[in-house]
Amino acid sequence: MSEDGGLFLLLLGPTGGAGLYWLLYRYYRNTDKSHAFEHETDVVAQPVTGADxxxxxxExxxxxxxxxxGNNVRAYRARVQQMQGDS
Structure with a gap:
């Protein structure tokens, strides 16, 4: 094998890793296809009011x-009731 072939194989690893990272980043992020929520959505804030x-x-x-x-952790039969069905 010549030295040029060895150099090519040596550079193929990091280049392939960087390419795979870029493809996965673009696939999962797709920032060019997603909308900008902050700019496209109008949120109107209203004052908080409490009821009587x-x-x-x-306290x-x-x-x-x-x-x-009043917990019923150990009373399994009291907590779980059998469902009545039409069988």
Missing amino acids: QDRKIR IKGTRATSIS
Whole structure:
């Protein structure tokens, strides 16, 4: 094999890797085909308003409980009910 052939094979690896990277980047990004959301979409902001039903009912600080009261984690049969079907 001549030295020119060896040099060609040596350069084929990095060149092929760079080409594959560029093709995958263009395929997944396709920036030339996607629309510009920020420029083409009009978003109108309105002031935040609260309803009369939104009121604070209690505040819990420094909770030391390791579980939630009334949990049914260990009561599998109480949590899962068999579906009644027309079989």
